[in-house]
Amino acid sequence: DAGVTQSPTHLIKTRGQQVTLRCSPKSGHDTVSWYQQALGQGPQFIFQYYEEEERQRGNFPDRFSGHQFPNYSSELNVNALLLGDSALYLCASSLQFGETQYFGPGTRLLVL
Amino acid sequence: SQQGEEDPQALSIQEGENATMNCSYKTSINNLQWYRQNSGRGLVHLILIRSNEREKHSGRLRVTLDTSKKSSSLLITASRAADTASYFCATDEKGGDDKIIFGKGTRLHILP
Numbered sequence: 001d002a003g004v005t006q007s008p009t010h011l012i013k014t015r016g017q018q019v020t021l022r023c024s025p026k027s028g029h030d031t032v033s034w035y036q037q038a039l040g041q042g043p044q045f046i047f048q049y050y051e052e053e054e055r056q057r058g059n060f061p062d063r064f065s066g067h068q069f070p071n072y073s074s075e076l077n078v079n080a081l082l083l084g085d086s087a088l089y090l091c092a093s094s095l096q097f098g099e100t101q102y103f104g105p106g107t108r109l110l111v112l
Numbered sequence: 113s114q115q116g117e118e119d120p121q122a123l124s125i126q127e128g129e130n131a132t133m134n135c136s137y138k139t140s141i142n143n144l145q146w147y148r149q150n151s152g153r154g155l156v157h158l159i160l161i162r163s164n165e166r167e168k169h170s171g172r173l174r175v176t177l178d179t180s181k182k183s184s185s186l187l188i189t190a191s192r193a194a195d196t197a198s199y200f201c202a203t204d205e206k207g208g209d210d211k212i213i214f215g216k217g218t219r220l221h222i223l224p
Contacts, residue, residue, distance in 0.1 A: 004154070033212065042200050042214035043155070056211055088152055100145070101212070103154040 002027055004104035006091050012110045013081050019109060021076040025093030026102045031055075032074040033101065034066060035090040043090055049074050078109075086111045118201060118218040126223050131188040133218040135201030136181075142204040144177055146186050149198045149217070158186070158199075163206070188220075196222045 005024045013019050025032050031050045035043035045058035049068035068074045072093075078085055088108050092101035119134045135144070143162045147155040159175045161168045161184070168175045174187040188195055198217040205211055 035214075037152075039152075040216075042216045045211050045213065058211060090154060092155075099143075100157050100160050101155075102157065103147075105154040106152075108152075 004091060004093050004102050006089075006104035006107050008107060009105065010108045010110075012112065014112050015081055015083060017081050017111075018077065018079045019081060021078075021089050021091075021107045021109075023074045023076070023091030023093075023104060025072050025074070025091075029093035029095055029102070030072050031094045031096065032068060032072065033092045033094070034074070034076045035092065036060070036085075037088040037090055037106070039087075046076070081111045083111050085109065118199070118215045120218060121216070122219045122221070124221040124223055125191060127191055127193060129191055131191050131195070131220055131222075133186045133199050133220070135184045135186070135215055137184075137201075137203045137213075137215075138182065139203075140206040141179075142206050144175075144184050144204075145202045145212075146173075146175060146184075147200045147202060147214075149200065151197075155200065191220075191222045193222050193224060196220060 004026050007022045033048040034046040037043040046060050047057040048055045052068045063079045065077045088106045090106045091104045094101045117136050125131050145160045146158040149155045159170050161175050161177045172189045177184045198219050200214050200217045202212050202214045
């Protein structure tokens with residue numbers, strides 16, 4: 001049974017560029033949440049997708065957008081990258097919001 | 113913004129000793145979860161405790177929840193070197209604005 005997978009594992013971009021991160025949820029899970037974790041901090045909730053729609057959103061600008069596909073996989077897109085977007089981006093899947101979330105290994109994004 | 117605040121921020125103990133971490137939060141919750149993170153990798157779910165529960169055990173882990181004080185504690189008994197990690201509490205806020213909010217974490221170091 002595959003757990004949550006994310007790609008790529010590492011990514012280097014320059015300011016102003018755009019990036020797309022991908023996540024495949026744990027088998028049987030239909031809800032995907034995305035988090036940003038800066039160094040030394042706890043994960044910050046970006047948004048959550050359920051039934052291909054954004055269900056909840058944290059305090060992140062519109063430069064952060066996402067998508068969920070019919071197979072429940074998800075993408076996180078960040079436009080006009082800033083240096084401050086450098087972080088570990090974590091994807092988590094669950095059966096229901098608020099229940100146990102299973103996290104992927106994360107994508108480490110460095111913006112130069 | 114951070115909902116949960118873990119205390120202490122960092123903790124070093126000898127192998128075999130017990131480790132206690134605390135989490136305080138601000139609003140009413142549906143449940144509280146504890147996660148472990150090794151060296152900036154993905155988070156691993158440890159325990160979920162619901163708002164109507166007061167204590168829960170899982171192996172060497174014991175979690176308590178005091179909703180009147182809006183606080184929780186995580187006790188790891190007979191610590192091992194492999195317990196070295198960052199530990200985060202995450203709360204599922206009760207009400208219309210359902211979001212999972214993580215604290216900043218406690219960095220636990222087990223000394224050999």
